Amino acid sequence: MLSERLKGAIRDSYRQLAAGLPGFVARREQNYLVAEIAKTLSGEYEKSRRILVAEAGTGIGKSLSYAQGAIALARLQQKKLIISTATVALQEQLIHKDLPFFLKHSAVPFSFILVKGRQRYCCEHLLEVAAQGEQEANLEFAFAELSRHKPNDSDRALYQRLWHAYTHGKWDGDRDNWPDTIADPIWERIAADRHTCNRTLTHHQHCPFHRAREKMEQTDVLVVNHALLLSDLTMGGGIILPPPDECFYVLDEAHHLPTVARDHGSASMSVKGSRRWLEKLAQSAGKMGRALPSERLLDAQLKLQDALAALQPDLKALDNWLSQQPFFSESSDYRFSEGKLPDPLPLLAINLKESSKVALRALDRVQGGIAEALRDGDLKRKQAEPLQAEAGFFMQRLENFHQLWELMAREIAEGKTPLARWLSQSDDRQDIMLHASPIEVGYLLEEWLWSKCLGAVLVSATLTALSSFDYFRQQAGLKAHDGTRYLRLRSPFDYNKAELYLPRMRCEPSDPGFTGELIEKLPALLSHQKASLVLFSSYKQMNEVAEGLRSQGLSLLVQGEASRAALLTLHRSRCDGGTPSVILGTGSFAEGLDLPGHYLTNLIITKLPFAVPTSPVEEATAEWIEKRGGNPFLQVTIPEASRKLIQACGRLIRKESDEGRVTILDRRLLTKRYGKGLLDALPPFRRTIE
Structure with a gap:
């Protein structure tokens, strides 16, 4: 049972959040998620396996849910809480918005910090050497091997500015906190590394990374990314971050975790x-x-x-x-x-x-x-x-x-x-x-984290594929009956405000005439629409379609022709000014893109996101499945496509008042046996099928 002290802290925080959040709407799904997080991590369900896998749809408020359910528990048990994310955008949202807001209204005081890898900090001594222009032959040898870049007068001037700002307390040695971009070859000469920037040496004890580490040791909630978390775990844990057996974990955007683990095992x-x-x-x-x-x-x-x-x-x-x-x-x-x-x-x-x-x-x-x-x-x-x-x-x-x-x-x-x-x-x-x-990395996650940590919450808006956790469970090294709890909470938004439209098409994506039909069909689908996003499965097809549409006089914002940030800024500016705007993008625009309200009302998916196994790891995976008598298309390609399709459709409805239309131009949803499963896994839009 949850202790009365913990339950009281969660209730008090909830009341203060409700009072402090403008337009607060009580959501049953969020309250349930908070309770399940607290019960799981406290060991109410399983004392030896405190792991919760939770798919929480858009609008539930994942970050405030795990803040309420996990922070009070960790503080009352005097343990660290590590929140790990996959993207910089979510880290920034947590550090600059969600956690400060929760701290203001929390019944339990806590401190939090963004933890970065050693390479994001300069080494005080190396910066001093670079600023003074000392030409140590041995030091130059190492750096020449590392960066193949010898400093010019401009570089030396920058080192001197960095050193002056650092010694006068105007810069903390964090690369991300310098107002201008520092080029990689310049940074590599002064970046800290675990072998040379050693805390046991007196002249390195006050280097920026070690000062940040001291601050981390005194902080309750550590926000990291998956890459840093896995870097620590591959070294045995407790090297960069506190040991796993002293920590509770929240792994947000958890669907990325297996891929990051595989990269660290390679x-x-x-x-x-x-x-x-x-x-x-x-x-x-x-x-x-x-x-x-x-x-x-x-x-x-x-x-x-x-x-x-x-x-x-x-x-x-x-x-x-x-x-x-x-x-x-x-x-x-x-x-x-x-x-x-x-x-x-x-x-x-x-x-x-x-x-x-x-x-x-x-x-x-x-x-x-x-x-x-x-x-x-x-x-x-x-x-x-x-x-x-x-x-x-x-x-x-x-x-x-x-x-x-x-x-x-x-x-x-x-x-x-x-x-x-x-x-x-x-x-x-x-x-x-x-x-x-490695092909399968689940056993690594079990060895590095699940078997050692005090407890973990794995959360994302897309953890199921084909309406099942099986695919993610296999990837993450979790067993069907190992005590791990699973929770699937649908978005509280009214998806009847949005339409899923499957128009009649002559060609399927494998047909030679499909690109031509897209060029023919899209102008009508984009006509009279204020804010559109068209998603493609390949750059080649996207660029061919862009050329065809522009020849018909359409104004387009095309991925690759400017930075993502620049494209989105221009898109928002056009939407705010009442000018129709159309973005053409590939798979990377299908996840993490937040265009609420009038910034996106017309989403078009040209093709189901089937990944062709082209990388050696993907080919090896398919080969292994076939050798065991399985079908890689059914076991990997279809589940992965289901997850990606749900993510892509999720770009449309970001807030309760959002509405619009999702158009999918791939008739395989209707003509192939696997299509029904893909359709059934999508949010409950009202459907129009020709």
């Missing part, structure tokens, strides 16, 4: 590029060893040199073998079927994995020795800094190198899910990249 490396930087690491290792006083790290230095020496013959053999194979005669990618590597790759992979593991451990010891010598006064700061920069730079490269070969060498038992493994050519065709990625 690795890649180039052959010739790796050979070059490993040679330079060997030179650097000798230099580090000579710089260190006494012989206390002689063993580590020798092991590093031996491991690096062992890597080069295997890489050379790999390079020679790859150059003799016809892998790229038809495409710039080559995927190994079922993830099985041909000889001699399996043996080379094992050797490279083991040698890189030894090298990684030895370099870690050498790096630790440099820090220790600096702390003990055996190395001067001016000597140690460039050595630390080099060691940190190579540690990052070596970690990724080892991860790739660990994945390449991993044995997969018969019947178990294979890895996707493939090759690709560099753009200049002078080098070859090796890639490896």
Whole structure:
């Protein structure tokens, strides 16, 4: 049972929110979501598995719901609450609007902060060096490798402005808080990294990231993105963020989580590029060893040199073998079927994995020795800094190198899910990249998060596909009867105000005449409409249609011809001025686009969002499903299309007063057996079908 103190805090916050929110409308769905979040996280349903998967339709108010249901609970139990999102837009909404509003009306006081990765902050010492223009040869070597950009007079002037603002308290070292854009090559020279910007060193203790970390440790609610969360979890948790077993989690936009997890479980490396930087690491290792006083790290230095020496013959053999194979005669990618590597790759992979593991451990010891010598006064700061920069730079490269070969060498038992493994050519065709990625990542999420955290709420407007949680559950590593709770709450909006229109079409999307029919049909569908969005499945077709419509005198805003922000600003300006406006966009405009009221009344979807498995990971997934006797189209393509179609239709109704029309020009919704399931999963618009 929920404690009386917690129930009282939630009730009081609700009353204060209702009084403080203009035009507040009590929603049964929101109240139910708040209660289910609180009950699940408190262990009322299942003490050992406090996980809730909640699909909450537009208008329920997800962020205020989980604020009410989770913040009071976390505060009363003296635990951290981590809110993770997929997009910058939602982060900004939480930090600048929703959480400040809730704090103002909350019965339980709390603090919150936006947590960013280390790379978003400058390193105080590196900024000082850059501003003073010190030309440390070793430091220049590391940065030249990293950015291939040497600072010019303009860059040095910017470093001096940054340093002046930082030392005078006018800038906090956060890249996003500088008023102008800082170009990547300029930022890379001063960005903090986990190897060189070490808190144990006195001259790094007050670097911006460490000050932000101290503030984070004293804050109740941490807002992060999925990428940062997964970065921490892949390192074991508790490295960047607090340990999972000390935290409750809210994972908003949770449908993105499996893809982000897969990216963090993947690795890649180039052959010739790796050979070059490993040679330079060997030179650097000798230099580090000579710089260190006494012989206390002689063993580590020798092991590093031996491991690096062992890597080069295997890489050379790999390079020679790859150059003799016809892998790229038809495409710039080559995927190994079922993830099985041909000889001699399996043996080379094992050797490279083991040698890189030894090298990684030895370099870690050498790096630790440099820090220790600096702390003990055996190395001067001016000597140690460039050595630390080099060691940190190579540690990052070596970690990724080892991860790739660990994945390449991993044995997969018969019947178990294979890895996707493939090759690709560099753009200049002078080098070859090796890639490896898991196909299924659910077990990683179970290992990294679900089995460790105090509790988690996974929430999104689109977690079901074909009216079922099965597809998401499989992606996220959740089992059917593992104690996880599922909740589906429909939007409280009246969808009868909007029409779903399926006009008669001569062609289906696979027919050669479909693009021509779109050019013929769209002018009438756009006529007399003030605010239109037309969604396409490909840039090629969108641009062909745009050309055809413009030849008929239509004024269009086309994705790719200006930035997204610029297009939307112009669109809103036209709508406000009473001028008809038409946006043409692809799939990225089908999610996260917020055009309420008169900014969108006419939504046209030209084609069902079926993804063709073109990436090596998607191809490997389809191959694995087929091998098990399944159907990848039914098991992956259709559910994914259902989710994307719901998201696309969700662009129209953003507020209670919104109305308009959704037109879908793909007759497969009516002519194919899978069409009924896709239609039934859509919001309950009134329907007009020709």
